[in-house]
Amino acid sequence: MxxxxxxxxxxxxxxxxxxxxxxxxxxxxxxxxxxxxxxxFHDDHNPSMAVVPAKQxxxxxxxxxxxxxxxxxxxxxxxxxxxxLKHLAERSGIELTGRREPRDPxxxxxxxxxxxxxxxxxxxxxxxxxxxxxxxxxxxxxxxRGITPEMIERFELGYAPxxxxxxxxxxxxxxxxxxxxxxxxxxxxxxxxNGHFDRLxxxxxxxISDALGRPVAFGGRRLREEDNPKYWNSPxxxxxxxxxxxxxxxxxxxxxxxxxxxxxxxGYTDVIAAHQVERENVVATLGTALTPEHVRELRxxxxxxxxxxxxxxxxxxxxxxAVEAFLTEEVDTAVAILPxxxxxxxxxxxxxxxxxxDQLISHAPDALAFGLDRMAEDAGQAQTLTGRQKVGEAYAxxxxxxxxDRASGTRRALLLDHIGKVLGLDSAATERLIAEARAGxxxxxxRDKQGNPEDLEAFAEQSAKRLDHGFSSRTLNLVLAAERQVxxxxxxxxxxxxxxxxxxxAIDESFMPAxxxxxxxxxxxxxxxxxxxxGQSVTLEExxxxxxxxxxxELAALLAQLGRDIQDLGLDDPQLAERExxxxxxxxLAASPAGSxxxxxxxxSDDQKLRDTLERLxxxxxxxxxxxxxxxxx
Numbered sequence: 001m002x003x004x005x006x007x008x009x010x011x012x013x014x015x016x017x018x019x020x021x022x023x024x025x026x027x028x029x030x031x032x033x034x035x036x037x038x039x040x041f042h043d044d045h046n047p048s049m050a051v052v053p054a055k056q057x058x059x060x061x062x063x064x065x066x067x068x069x070x071x072x073x074x075x076x077x078x079x080x081x082x083x084x085l086k087h088l089a090e091r092s093g094i095e096l097t098g099r100r101e102p103r104d105p106x107x108x109x110x111x112x113x114x115x116x117x118x119x120x121x122x123x124x125x126x127x128x129x130x131x132x133x134x135x136x137x138x139x140x141x142x143x144x145r146g147i148t149p150e151m152i153e154r155f156e157l158g159y160a161p162x163x164x165x166x167x168x169x170x171x172x173x174x175x176x177x178x179x180x181x182x183x184x185x186x187x188x189x190x191x192x193x194n195g196h197f198d199r200l201x202x203x204x205x206x207x208i209s210d211a212l213g214r215p216v217a218f219g220g221r222r223l224r225e226e227d228n229p230k231y232w233n234s235p236x237x238x239x240x241x242x243x244x245x246x247x248x249x250x251x252x253x254x255x256x257x258x259x260x261x262x263x264x265x266x267g268y269t270d271v272i273a274a275h276q277v278e279r280e281n282v283v284a285t286l287g288t289a290l291t292p293e294h295v296r297e298l299r300x301x302x303x304x305x306x307x308x309x310x311x312x313x314x315x316x317x318x319x320x321x322a323v324e325a326f327l328t329e330e331v332d333t334a335v336a337i338l339p340x341x342x343x344x345x346x347x348x349x350x351x352x353x354x355x356x357x358d359q360l361i362s363h364a365p366d367a368l369a370f371g372l373d374r375m376a377e378d379a380g381q382a383q384t385l386t387g388r389q390k391v392g393e394a395y396a397x398x399x400x401x402x403x404x405d406r407a408s409g410t411r412r413a414l415l416l417d418h419i420g421k422v423l424g425l426d427s428a429a430t431e432r433l434i435a436e437a438r439a440g441x442x443x444x445x446x447r448d449k450q451g452n453p454e455d456l457e458a459f460a461e462q463s464a465k466r467l468d469h470g471f472s473s474r475t476l477n478l479v480l481a482a483e484r485q486v487x488x489x490x491x492x493x494x495x496x497x498x499x500x501x502x503x504x505x506a507i508d509e510s511f512m513p514a515x516x517x518x519x520x521x522x523x524x525x526x527x528x529x530x531x532x533x534x535g536q537s538v539t540l541e542e543x544x545x546x547x548x549x550x551x552x553x554e555l556a557a558l559l560a561q562l563g564r565d566i567q568d569l570g571l572d573d574p575q576l577a578e579r580e581x582x583x584x585x586x587x588x589l590a591a592s593p594a595g596s597x598x599x600x601x602x603x604x605s606d607d608q609k610l611r612d613t614l615e616r617l618x619x620x621x622x623x624x625x626x627x628x629x630x631x632x633x634x
Contacts, residue, residue, distance in 0.1 A: 015092035027301040055563035066560025070548035113180035125158025160200035244293035255280035262302040273345035334364035396437035485584035
C-alpha cells in the first residue's frame with residue numbers, strides 16, 4: 001500500500017521507539033514484556049495503558065485508546081500528522097525529504113494560527129531582549145535576580161518594549177495574521193480611533209510552553225514599580241488554559257519522572273532559580289491555586305507533589321487544596337513552608353540554601369499531616385473539652401467539603417485513624433464525629449459524576465442495541481472477537497487471504513468486506529480486503545501509520561488491540577495463525593447473523609437442488625416404475 005512520503009514515515013517510525021517517546025511524557029513501569037502507565041486519555045487512577053515494545057503500540061484496557069507512536073504524539077500533544085512527523089523527525093535528527101506545505105494556508109485552524117502568532121511574538125520579544133540598547137533594562141533586571149545567561153537562553157526570556165504598539169506595528173508592516181495575534185491575546189483593538197495596541201509593555205517576558213516546548217502563552221513581570229499588575233499573563237485561548245498549565249513543565253518532566261516527585265512553587269523566577277542549581281523537578285502554577293487539572297497532569301509521572309510556600313498563612317490556605325488533591329486524585333501531596341518568609345529564589349541564593357531546600361522537600365509533611373498538625377495546635381489551645389470537640393468537628397466538616405466521601409477506602413481509613421489519634425478518639429467515636437459533621441453540613445455531598453468507563457459487557461449491550469442485530473451482548477462479544485481474530489491473522493500473514501483452509505474454502509471468497517458486524521471492524525476489513533484482493537501487501541505498521549495520518553483514532557485503537565492479539569495469541573507463528581483463522585471464521589459463521597444467514601441460504605439451496613433433482617427423476621419414469629423395475633407403492 002505505497003503512498004507518497006512513505007520513506008520519510010518509515011525512517012521516522014524506525015527511529016522513534018514508542019517506549020522512549022511515551023516514557024518522555026509518562027512514568028512507565030515494567031510489567032512482563034510490556035510497560036504500564038496511567039492513561040492520559042481518560043481520568044485514570046490505576047495504570048491501565050500498556051506500551052508494547054515488540055509491536056510498537058500502546059493500548060488502554062479501559063477507554064480503548066491505542067495506536068502507534070504517531071497517534072500517541074498526535075493525541076497527547078494535539079498535533080496534526082505532519083506536525084507529529086516533523087516533531088519526531090527533529091527528535092531523531094532526521095531530515096524530511098517528502099514534506100509538502102498545506103495546499104491552502106488560509107484554511108489553517110485557529111489553534112495553528114495562534115501557535116504561529118506565538119512563535120513570531122517569541123522571536124520579537126527575544127530580539128528586543130538581546131538588542132544592545134532596547135533590552136538593557138530587562139537584561140539588567142534578570143542578572144540582578146541572579147538569573148545566569150545559560151538560564152536566560154534555556155527559558156528564552158524576552159522583553160516587551162516600553163511602547164504602546166511596537167508589536168502591533170510589526171504585525172501590520174509585515175502583513176502578518178493580525179486576527180491570530182488578537183486571538184492569542186498579544187494585541188488588542190483600540191477603544192478609540194483606529195489601530196491596535198500591545199498587551200505586553202515594558203515587561204520581562206517569560207514564555208509559557210506546552211509539553212513540546214512550544215509557546216502557548218506569555219507572562220510578563222513589570223520593570224517599573226508603578227505599573228500594575230505586578231505580573232501579567234496571556235488570557236485563555238484555544239491553546240492556553242491557565243488551570244491546566246504549569247510553567248517549566250517541559251524542562252522539568254524528565255527530572256520529575258526520575259525523582260517521582262514534582263515540586264510546585266509560586267513564581268517564574270523561583271522555577272528558574274531551582275533549575276539553575278540542578279533541582280529540575282520544579283514547576284509553577286500561573287497565579288492560581290493548585291487545581292485538579294494540575295494534579296491530573298502531574299500524577300501521570302509523579303508519585304508525590306510538594307507545594308512550597310513562603311509563609312505559614314499561605315501554607316494553611318494551600319493545604320486545603322492539597323488535601324483535596326490527596327483525597328480525590330489519589331496522589332501523595334505535601335506542604336513545605338520556607339523559613340523566614342523567604343521565597344525559593346532568595347533561599348537558593350544563600351550559601352546553605354541548597355541543603356536547606358533539599359531537607360525541606362524530603363521532609364515536607366504530607367498535606368493531611370500538615371492540616372492535622374494545625375488542627376492539633378488549635379485543639380491544644382482549646383482550654384475545654386467542648387472547645388477541643390468543636391475544633392475536631394470543624395476540621396471533619398472541612399474534610400467532608402473537600403471530598404472525604406470520595407476518597408478511596410484505604411485513604412479514608414488512614415485519615416480517620418490519624419484524626420482519632422490527634423483527638424484521642426477510638427475508631428467508632430471518630431466515625432460518629434464524621435457522621436455528625438456530615439449531618440451538620442446540611443447539604444447534599446458533591447458526588448463524583450464521572451463514573452468508571454463501561455465494562456465490556458455494558459459496551460456490548462449498547463452496541464447490540466445500536467447495531468440492532470437482535471442478538472445478545474454475549475453473542476456480540478463472540479462475533480466481534482472472531483472478526484478481530486480473522487483480520488489480525490490476515491494482517492500478520494497476507495498469504496492466508498487466498499489459501500484454502502481445512503474446509504476447502506478461502507477467506508477471499510467466503511468473508512466479504514460487508515460481512516463484519518462491528519462498524520470499525522468492517523471499515524478496517526474493507527481496507528485490508530481491497531489491498532490483498534489487488535495483490536498488494538498490508539502490515540500492521542503501515543495501517544497504524546495510515547490511521548494516525550487520517551486522525552482516525554478509533555481505527556488506531558482497533559489496530560493496537562489487534563497488535564496485542566497477535567502477540568498474546570502467538571499469531572506470529574504462520575501454522576498457528578492458519579489454525580486460528582479457520583477457528584475464528586467458523587466461530588463467526590456460527591454466531592453472526594450474516595454467517596447464520598449464509599448457512600441458511602446454503603441449506604435452502606441444497607434443499608432446492610434436491611427437490612429439483614427428484615422432480616426431474618419423476619418426470620422421466622412412469623408412476624410405480626424406477627429404472628424399469630416395478631415397485632409396489634407403500
